Amino acid sequence: MNHDHLRLLVEIAQQGNFSSVAKSRDLDPSSVSRIVHGVERELGVRLFQRSTRHVSLTEAGSAYLERVSHLLDELDSASDALKSLEHHPSGVLRVTASVAFGQICLLPLIPEFTRLYPDVQLELVFTDFNLDLVADRIDLALRLSPRMSQGAVRVKWFDASYKVCASPDYLGRNGAVRESSDLESRKCVLFGHPQPQSDWIVRIPSGLVRSIVVDAAITASNGLAQRDLALAGLGPALMPGWLCSSHVAAGQLVELLPDHAITPADFEGTAWLLYPNRTYLPARTRALLDFLRARTRLDWTSA
Incomplete structure (x- = not known):
């Protein structure tokens, strides 16, 4: 059995149609179809159910390709092991x-x-x-x-680690945040994937831990969008340090309550x-x- 033909079958099962696999391999769709027919003829079973826009595995096809994919991984590992000798x-x-x-x-x-x-x-x-x-x-x-x-x-x-930040413009219009309870009265820019992170855990300098619930001015499902909305002055945002630290250092964002530890999940x-x-x-x-x-x-x- 041609190993490349088997890889092609696995790709079809993953992508659900012949045309996308043909495009990724720079082949004519009819060539892909002929390869599938050839393998099915050699095995004596139908591997795929075809429709005008989609293909799906038959029960026999699913069982066969599950084992084949593991074998192909083993072959790849063997090849990698050989190459890594150098x-x-x-x-x-x-x-x-x-x-x-x-x-x-x-x-x-x-x-x-x-x-x-x-x-x-x-x-x-x-x-x-x-x-x-x-x-x-x-x-x-x-x-x-x-x-x-x-x-x-x-x-x-x-x-x-996480930081709560807001733009200087926002703070100029809305006043400073002096303690964590102040955040509960502010409209914040929330991260919303897979759901809005409105429950925050706060550890104050004395070590006391409490939870606060904040309201959303706007919710973004992407961290870059959340940061840019905070930069634009739409409200405080709880963000990981890697996302906002450079903007804090540049004066584009102000870290609120820097002596507090604040996180959406846990402190680890x-x-x-x-x-x-x-x-x-x-x-x-x-x-x-x-x-x-x-x-x-x-x-x-x-x-």
């Missing part, structure tokens, strides 16, 4: 992060990484949804969420590097993992 990372490396986290913490590091490892082909997948590492063929995920992918290995990258925020739990870690994944762990900026971690 300690030369190469090949495609799919990396995912949230849009804001990827833009701010990952993208500035990419030019240096590509200079060090020119034979690694990066595929950056920035999305605010947590992708399935195996189903979406992710080699390394950058995550802030405490929810970890099942079966994934996680490595700590850096501690992530961490940025994680995750990869699928496989027998062998490809050299290209190890290269990026070690590269990122060696490069952590102080303003990402400062309280």
Whole structure:
């Protein structure tokens, strides 16, 4: 059985149609269809149910491709192991992060990484949804969420703290925030993915911990949008340090209650590097993992 044909079948199952796979492989859709028919004829079973716009796996197809995908992963691991004997990372490396986290913490590091490892082909997948590492063929995920992918290995990258910030213009129009209870009477710019973060946990200088509930002036499902709305003077925003610290340093935002610890979840925020739990870690994944762990900026971690 042709291994590339099997990979094509797995891609069709993931994408749900022939045309998108044909486009990604620069093939004619009729060529893809002929390959599928050929494999089905060789196996003697129908693998896909076809409709005008979508294809789906048959029961036999689902059982077959589930086993085939694992075998292909093993073949890839064997190839990677062979290549790594020469300690030369190469090949495609799919990396995912949230849009804001990827833009701010990952993208500035990419030019240096590509200079060090020119034979690694990066595929950056920035999305605010947590992708399935195996189903979406992710080699390394950058995550802030405490929810970890099942079966994934996680490595700590850096501690992530939060700040409540507002623009000087907002404070000029609305007055200073002197204690945490003042925030409950303000309209704030909330992060809203997967739901608005209106419940905040506050630890005051004495060590006392209390919860506050804030109202929304506006909610943004993306961290970059939330930061820009705060910069525009729409209200206080609770943001991770890596997202807002440079703007605080530049005087574009003012940190409110800097002697308080404020968080939307808990005080043990961490940025994680995750990869699928496989027998062998490809050299290209190890290269990026070690590269990122060696490069952590102080303003990402400062309280």
